[in-house]
Each structure stands twice: as structure tokens, then as C-alpha cells.
Amino acid sequence: MCDQTFVAITFGPCDSCSQNKPLMNIYLQNEPVNYCSLCVELMACQGLAKGETVSTLRAESENLKAKLEEERAKLHDVELHQVAEKVETLGQFVIKTRRTLKGHGNKVLCMDWCRDKRRMVSSSQVIMRSAAVCVLQEHAVTMPCTWVMACAYAPSGCVIACGGLDNKCSVYPLSLDKNENLAAKKKSVAMHTNYLSACSFTNSDMQLLTSSGDGTCALWDVESGQLLQSFHGHSADVLSLDLAPSETGNTFVSGGCDKKANVWDMRSGQNIQSFETHESDINSVKYYPSGDAFATGSDDATCRLYDLRADREVAIYSKESIIFGASSVDFSLSGRLLFAGYNDYNINVWDVLKGTRVAILFGHENRVSTVRVSPDGTAFCSGSWDNTLDFNPV
Amino acid sequence: SFINADFNIFRYHVAVMCLENIMERVIVSMQDPDMGMKMRNQRLLITVIPHAMTGRDIVDWLIQKYTITEEEALHIGNFLVKYGYIYPLKEPRNLCLKQDETPYRFQTPYYWTSTRWPASELDYAIYLAKKNIRKQGELIEYEKECYNALHKRINHTWDFVVMQAREQLRASKQRRKADRIVLECQEQAYWLINRPPPGVMDILEQGPDRRNVANTRVQLVSGQMLAIFVKYCEQYQDHDPIMQGCLPSNPWITDDIMYWNMNSETVTMPTKLRVERWSFSFMELLNDPLGRKELLTYLEKEFSAENLCFWQACEEVRHGEASKIAAKVDEVYKQFLAPGASRWVNIDSKTMEKTLEGIKHPHRFVLDDAQMHIYFLMKKDSYPRYLKSELYKNLLAKAIVPQETKKSVFPFMRRQRHSSPSPALVTQTAEDNGKAKPSAAKANAGTASQI
Numbered sequence: 001m002c003d004q005t006f007v008a009i010t011f012g013p014c015d016s017c018s019q020n021k022p023l024m025n026i027y028l029q030n031e032p033v034n035y036c037s038l039c040v041e042l043m044a045c046q047g048l049a050k051g052e053t054v055s056t057l058r059a060e061s062e063n064l065k066a067k068l069e070e071e072r073a074k075l076h077d078v079e080l081h082q083v084a085e086k087v088e089t090l091g092q093f094v095i096k097t098r099r100t101l102k103g104h105g106n107k108v109l110c111m112d113w114c115r116d117k118r119r120m121v122s123s124s125q126v127i128m129r130s131a132a133v134c135v136l137q138e139h140a141v142t143m144p145c146t147w148v149m150a151c152a153y154a155p156s157g158c159v160i161a162c163g164g165l166d167n168k169c170s171v172y173p174l175s176l177d178k179n180e181n182l183a184a185k186k187k188s189v190a191m192h193t194n195y196l197s198a199c200s201f202t203n204s205d206m207q208l209l210t211s212s213g214d215g216t217c218a219l220w221d222v223e224s225g226q227l228l229q230s231f232h233g234h235s236a237d238v239l240s241l242d243l244a245p246s247e248t249g250n251t252f253v254s255g256g257c258d259k260k261a262n263v264w265d266m267r268s269g270q271n272i273q274s275f276e277t278h279e280s281d282i283n284s285v286k287y288y289p290s291g292d293a294f295a296t297g298s299d300d301a302t303c304r305l306y307d308l309r310a311d312r313e314v315a316i317y318s319k320e321s322i323i324f325g326a327s328s329v330d331f332s333l334s335g336r337l338l339f340a341g342y343n344d345y346n347i348n349v350w351d352v353l354k355g356t357r358v359a360i361l362f363g364h365e366n367r368v369s370t371v372r373v374s375p376d377g378t379a380f381c382s383g384s385w386d387n388t389l390d391f392n393p394v
Numbered sequence: 395s396f397i398n399a400d401f402n403i404f405r406y407h408v409a410v411m412c413l414e415n416i417m418e419r420v421i422v423s424m425q426d427p428d429m430g431m432k433m434r435n436q437r438l439l440i441t442v443i444p445h446a447m448t449g450r451d452i453v454d455w456l457i458q459k460y461t462i463t464e465e466e467a468l469h470i471g472n473f474l475v476k477y478g479y480i481y482p483l484k485e486p487r488n489l490c491l492k493q494d495e496t497p498y499r500f501q502t503p504y505y506w507t508s509t510r511w512p513a514s515e516l517d518y519a520i521y522l523a524k525k526n527i528r529k530q531g532e533l534i535e536y537e538k539e540c541y542n543a544l545h546k547r548i549n550h551t552w553d554f555v556v557m558q559a560r561e562q563l564r565a566s567k568q569r570r571k572a573d574r575i576v577l578e579c580q581e582q583a584y585w586l587i588n589r590p591p592p593g594v595m596d597i598l599e600q601g602p603d604r605r606n607v608a609n610t611r612v613q614l615v616s617g618q619m620l621a622i623f624v625k626y627c628e629q630y631q632d633h634d635p636i637m638q639g640c641l642p643s644n645p646w647i648t649d650d651i652m653y654w655n656m657n658s659e660t661v662t663m664p665t666k667l668r669v670e671r672w673s674f675s676f677m678e679l680l681n682d683p684l685g686r687k688e689l690l691t692y693l694e695k696e697f698s699a700e701n702l703c704f705w706q707a708c709e710e711v712r713h714g715e716a717s718k719i720a721a722k723v724d725e726v727y728k729q730f731l732a733p734g735a736s737r738w739v740n741i742d743s744k745t746m747e748k749t750l751e752g753i754k755h756p757h758r759f760v761l762d763d764a765q766m767h768i769y770f771l772m773k774k775d776s777y778p779r780y781l782k783s784e785l786y787k788n789l790l791a792k793a794i795v796p797q798e799t800k801k802s803v804f805p806f807m808r809r810q811r812h813s814s815p816s817p818a819l820v821t822q823t824a825e826d827n828g829k830a831k832p833s834a835a836k837a838n839a840g841t842a843s844q845i
Contacts, residue, residue, distance in 0.1 A: 024517070027565070037514055087624055087628070117654060202713055203713045207713055226716055239604075247773075289630070299412045300416075323417055333637075334629075344473060373636075379635075379636075
């Protein structure tokens with residue numbers, strides 16, 4: 001197809017084990033043969049573990065994609081953009097980064113706004129040292145683990161929570177003394193059996209909701225560290241969660257590596273609703289401001305909107321030219337705009353109703369890991385693996 | 395470490411599949427015989443390399459195919475090079491896309507990231523051995539280090555490594571010069587990506603491992619009811635600073651914090667937009683502390699303030715410390731539910747019975763039913779009447795419409811930036827002063843956020 005000068009079989013039956021696998025060209029007794037990578041290793045030294053089944057996985061996923069397309073074609077669903085046809089089109093937005101925060105020495109993984117609309121907490125990873133740094137506006141807290149993947153501000157603004165590869169979520173009270181060693185006041189609240197991917201306080205400083213690579217979410221009492229409720233239903237790592245802004249304040253949504261977004265009842269632990277239309281990991285979930293829907297960002301390079309009452313996906317935000325996964329999403333205050341950070345270092349801004357892209361921001365030099373709109377909607381902040389946080393109003 | 399060796403390869407393959415599959419689709423369509431790129435011969439010194447294209451061609455094709463800007467096309471094209479699907483013929487160590495006559499070539503599928511990932515140590519050892527054998531001293535410093543490290547680590551395979559290296563070199567000598575050059579370029583490009591030199595970003599870094607599982611269930615349900623989103627967006631458009639701007643000005647743009655001061659929790663006169671928003675939903679009114687205060691004032695006039703107080707007390711039970719639940723529930727019972735209680739709430743008998751029974755064994759959610767009952771009572775009855783009341787209408791009429799701040803005459807004079815008062819300070823001061831609420835004066839002391 002592309003290379004005339006080097007014809008090699010890249011996939012097919014291994015000359016040694018006969019399984020269909022990606023192949024390597026090697027020479028045995030002066031003859032070129034095609035072995036799968038594992039048989040090559042076997043050849044070179046004593047035995048290894050059993051081989052992969054990438055080919056079967058691939059075939060399965062191709063089948064599913066075909067089925068999905070078939071099903072979609074049959075339905076005559078109304079899509080959100082059709083209902084929004086009469087809505088005024090937005091002009092192109094010009095977004096300028098107003099401030100860049102360079103206090104982190106390493107990849108920014110996560111951030112959260114304080115309810116005072118001005119402060120934020122952000123977390124990062126440290127490669128050189130064996131600790132991770134969580135940088136506040138005035139304080140830096142050294143954590144005894146790398147990859148602090150989750151952080152959250154408590155509603156009072158007096159406490160923060162964070163955690164990551166230490167499998168825990170710990171709570172730190174904020175004090176006024178800049179020299180005080182905050183790490184000494186740390187309190188471990190949540191304990192999971194795998195990494196902590198996200199955390200959020202509920203309506204008070206007293207309860208903490210967490211999601212983990214162990215496939216579960218959990219609700220904790222901060223004071224006692226007691227597990228109040230656990231949420232089982234994902235079949236792989238849970239990567240993100242968001243609390244519903246609903247009247248009864250009893251539900252939240254989570255997204256995971258099983259491509260599912262699940263809605264949970266906090267009180268009973270029940271999985272109320274489940275949505276599975278993404279083709280890869282869901283990295284981020286966020287409620288639409290009214291609480292009637294939520295958006296997701298996924299490794300399949302799309303963001304989607306799911307309507308809770310219709311119980312289905314109602315919009316896909318994608319473009320053929322967007323190849324990389326979306327790592328983080330958030331809505332503007334009115335819910336008209338969806339800000340999405342991607343692994344191709346860009347932020348794309350979508351018109352939620354029309355499904356079109358209204359702006360693209362080339363701000364960062366590495367993956368965008370987190371995008372959050374401030375509580376009063378005046379600006380949004382993006383954190384990146386390029387070690388910076390950018391603040392962008394319009 | 396979290397890496398479970400048995401699942402390592404499996405996981406990596408599944409994790410990598412999505413992005414690389416999407417990239418493959420782009421590459422395949424670039425090579426479509428009809429709609430794909432026009433390729434040509436490229437002269438490299440005295441050799442002619444076929445099936446090459448220029449950086450400019452690549453960018454132009456992407457612009458045309460996806461209807462995107464030049465900037466975006468260059469951005470995408472760069473990734474195709476950085477991920478090894480396209481490699482440069484000149485300056486092979488510089489993996490970036492130049493939008494000029496610089497020649498590039500498609501990488502063979504044999505070396506695609508999706509096909510050969512993760513790169514095996516054995517493979518790398520063979521590659522380095524080949525380089526070493528071909529020309530002594532051809533290995534760069536970091537390559538020498540890797541080579542020596544590999545020699546130690548997989549020493550038991552070394553005979554195989556050297557044998558393969560010799561065989562591959564021998565086979566390549568029998569090829570045409572053009573083929574040999576291309577093969578070397580391809581292989582080099584592959585290794586530049588899979589074993590980046592120190593200081594170069596590892597493009598394939600994925601972050602912590604994920605336990606991916608291929609799930610087969612798919613759910614599709616048809617339906618409508620989408621007009622509510624249009625309505626919500628329209629209703630809130632004027633309140634969305636990113637959509638419509640905000641008055642007097644956006645603090646992030648002008649460094650002027652008037653907007654925040656005017657909308658702070660305990661301001662004496664709220665803005666018109668803020669008061670309007672209370673009419674959007676009962677939740678909006680309740681979520682705004684000022685709104686809640688106004689509602690309380692109204693309910694006091696109606697002699698039904700106990701409803702709001704009860705609701706608030708229930709919230710504290712629901713979201714408070716586990717250790718204080720029993721005590722709080724008891725307080726609620728005494729104040730609001732007990733027969734003859736001073737602030738008795740009017741709940742239907744069925745709910746009351748159930749609640750009183752539940753209180754005997756208090757837990758976090760024991761007051762939920764009662765709370766919900768009162769909530770909906772307020773929402774359906776008190777709330778609509780409040781919106782029609784003189785109290786609300788007067789406030790709306792008096793509410794402030796801020797003037798737009800004119801841009802500073804001296805734009806180069808930067809405002810001094812200070813920290814806003816820490817919420818921790820505010821709470822502590824309140825505690826020190828024995829007051830329930832923080833001092834409004836302190837919060838409005840004309841300070842700006844330090845970023």
C-alpha cells in the first residue's frame with residue numbers, strides 16, 4: 001500500500017505458534033521467517049507467559065462497530081442539533097490566555113476551583129523527587145507519592161482533598177500560616193485498592209466522594225474516615241465523577257475505562273442508569289448546569305451529551321480532524337458552551353446545542369489534563385502536562 | 395508498582411488501539427489511490443527515493459480534506475510525524491513537520507505504533523548491534539549506554555542478538571541502494587519514537603496504567619424531549635460571562651474586582667441579574683445565600699419560616715459529620731417534629747408517622763422524606779407567591795445594573811495585585827469575633843487576586 005521497497009507481512013499466522021498476530025521478520029539459519037514477538041522472545045531465551053490476543057480483540061471491536069452503525073441507521077432519532085436549528089448561531093470566539101501559572105515543576109494533572117471563584121487547588125507529578133507537589137495559591141504541600149491525580153476544594157474553602165497513586169484520598173486543613181507544614185496535618189480519609197482517579201466534596205466539608213482504578217466509587221465520612229457507601233458496577237477503572245446539581249442532591253455520574261457512564265443513587269448505592277456509546281475510555285464526566293444531562297470526554301476523540309430523562313445519547317461533538325482523546329470537559333455557566341481539553345494539547349470549544357466547534361485554543365505544549373470553568377463562569381482554567389495552568393476568560 | 399506483569403502487554407495494546415487506529419485511518423486515506431496524496435520521486439544526494447511527498451503537500455492535503463485552518467493542519471501533521479506514521483528523509487532525527495519542500499515518506503505498517511508496541515528490548519538490542527557492527531563508533535552516547543545496559547540485562551539472549559544483527563546486515567547489502575536508505579530511515583524513525591533520546595519528550599507516555607476491558611454491551615434507546623436544553627441555554631445566556639460578558643467588567647480581563655465585590659454573598663444591594671436569576675427556579679433562590687435570606691424574611695411575614703429552617707436543619711444532618719447525626723436528629727425532633735414543638739412543621743400524617751418511627755434509630759437519611767415533603771411544599775406554594783410579592787418586586791426594582799468599566803486611560807499601569815482574603819481567615823475571624831457570619835467589610839476591602 002504505501003511502501004514499495006519493503007514488503008513485509010505485518011500481521012498473520014506466526015511460523016512458530018501459528019496464531020494470528022503482529023509479526024516480526026527474523027532470520028533463522030539464513031532464512032527469513034515470520035515470528036510473533038513472543039515466539040521471538042522464546043527463541044532467544046527460556047519461556048515466557050502466554051501470548052496476547054490482540055487480533056481477536058480487534059476482530060471483536062470491528063464487529064461491534066459495524067453492528068452499532070447498523071442499529072443507528074435503523075432509528076429515526078431526533079438529534080439535539082436538529083431541535084436547535086432555529087437557535088442563533090454563535091460567531092467564532094477569540095480566546096486569549098490571560099495568565100499562566102508556572103508554579104508547578106511538573107505535569108499538572110488536576111485542578112479545582114474554590115467557591116470564592118478566585119482560588120484554586122492544583123496537583124501535579126514530580127519525576128525527579130520522590131514526592132508530588134500540590135500547589136495552592138500560596139501553599140505547596142508535598143505528598144509522599146507520585147501522580148497526584150485528584151484534588152478538590154471543600155465548599156468552605158478551608159480544606160482541600162487530594163490523592164493518586166497512593167490509593168488514598170487525604171484531607172488537609174488550610175491555615176493562614178504559610179510556613180506551617182500542612183503535610184503534618186494530613187488526614188487519610190478514603191482507602192481504595194488501586195489509584196485514586198477523582199474526588200469531590202458533597203455539599204459540605206464532611207463528606208467525600210471518590211472514584212478509583214479499583215473500579216469502584218465510594219462515599220466517606222471525613223471526620224471518622226468511615227465508608228458510608230460504595231458503588232459497584234463498573235467493570236474497569238473509574239476515571240472521573242461529578243455530582244448532580246439536582247434539587248434532591250442525591251445522585252452522581254461516573255465514567256470509566258469500560259466505556260460506560262453510570263448514574264448512581266448516593267443513598268442506596270444503586271446504579272440507576274448506564275450509558276455505553278463511547279468507543280473507548282471515558283476520561284471525564286460533567287453535568288449540564290440544569291442537571292438534566294451530562295457530557296463526557298473520551299479517548300475515542302469524541303465528547304458526547306447524554307440526556308437523563310430520555311435515557312440516551314443526544315449529541316456527539318467530534319470532527320474528523322480531531323484524532324486525540326478528550327481528557328477533560330466542562331460547561332460554561334449557561335451550558336451553551338462545552339470546553340474540552342485534548343491529548344493533542346488543544347482545547348476545543350463546542351456549541352452544545354448545534355454540535356459545532358466554535359473555537360480552538362492552541363495554548364499548551366503538552367497534553368491538556370484538566371479544564372474547569374470558574375464557579376461564576378467568568379473564566380476557565382486549563383492544566384497541562386507542560387507544567388502550566390492557563391486562565392482564559394473571553 | 396501497579397504493573398501486573400502478566401497483563402502488561404494486553405493492557406498496553408488495548409489502551410493504544412483507539413488513538414492509533416484513528417491515526418491509521420487518516421494515514422490510509424492519505425494514501426488512497428484516488429483522493430490521497432500525490433507522491434513523487436525525491437532526490438537525496440545521488441539517490442532517487444520514490445513515493446515521497448513534501449511537508450507543504452501534507453499540510454495542503456489535510457486542509458482540504460478536513461476543511462480546517464493551516465494552523466490546525468500543521469498541528470495534526472506534526473503528530474503524524476511524532477507518532478511515526480510519516481518520517482522525514484532529510485534530518486531524520488528532527489521529527490517535526492515543516493511546511494515547505496522538505497521531503498517525507500509514509501512509514502511502513504511494519505513499524506506502525508499500533509503494530510509494534512511496546513517495542514521489545516530484544517528488537518532494540520538487535521538494532522543497536524547492527525549499528526555497532528556496521529560502523530564502529532556510530533552509536534551516539536545515549537545509545538552506547540542503552541547498548542551496554544541491554545547487554546547486561548538480556549545477556550542470555552546475546553548470541554541470538556548478534557546473530558540476527560549480522561543476518562539482517564547481510565540481507566540488506568543485497569538490496570538496491572534506494573531501498574537500503576529507505577529501510578534505514580524507517581527503522582531509525584521507529585526507534586527515535588520508541589526510545590527517545592534524553593531530553594526529548596516521550597510521545598508515547600500514557601500516564602498510569604489502566605485496566606481496560608473490552609465490553610460488548612451496547613444500549614440504544616430512541617426518544618425526544620430536547621427542547622429543554624435550548625430553553626435553558628437561552629434563559630441563562632445573559633448570565634453567562636463567557637457568552638455575554640459581565641458588568642462592570644470581567645475581573646480576569648481588566649484586573650478590576652468590582653464584579654466580585656458587587657456579587658459577593660453579603661452585599662447590601664444585589665445586582666438585577668442576580669435577583670432575576672432567583673425567578674428561574676426554586677433551587678436558584680435557595681442556592682444564593684442572599685436569596686435564602688430574602689425568602690426567610692418573606693416566610694416570616696407569612697408565618698411559615700419554620701419550613702425553611704427545618705429544610706436547612708435536615709441539610710445539616712444529611713451532609714454533616716457522622717458522629718453528630720444522632721444529636722442533630724434529636725434537635726430537629728425537639729424543634730420541629732415533636733407534638734407542641736415551638737417550630738412545628740406541617741407534614742402529612744403518613745410521612746410524619748414514618749419519620750417518627752425512623753428517628754428511633756437515627757441515620758443520615760432518616761429525615762429525607764420529611765425534608766422532601768417540605769421542600770416541595772415551599773417550591774409549589776411559597777416560592778411562586780414570593781416571586782409575586784412586593785418584597786421581591788421592590789428588590790428587583792432597586793437592584794443595581796452596573797455601569798460598564800471604561801478601559802483604563804493608562805493601560806500600561808498595572809494594578810497592584812494582592813491576595814483575596816482566604817476563606818480560612820474569614821472563618822477564623824468570625825470565630826474570634828463570636829459572630830455567625832463573616833464580616834462583609836473585610837471581604838470588600840478592595841483587594842485583588844494574586845495569580
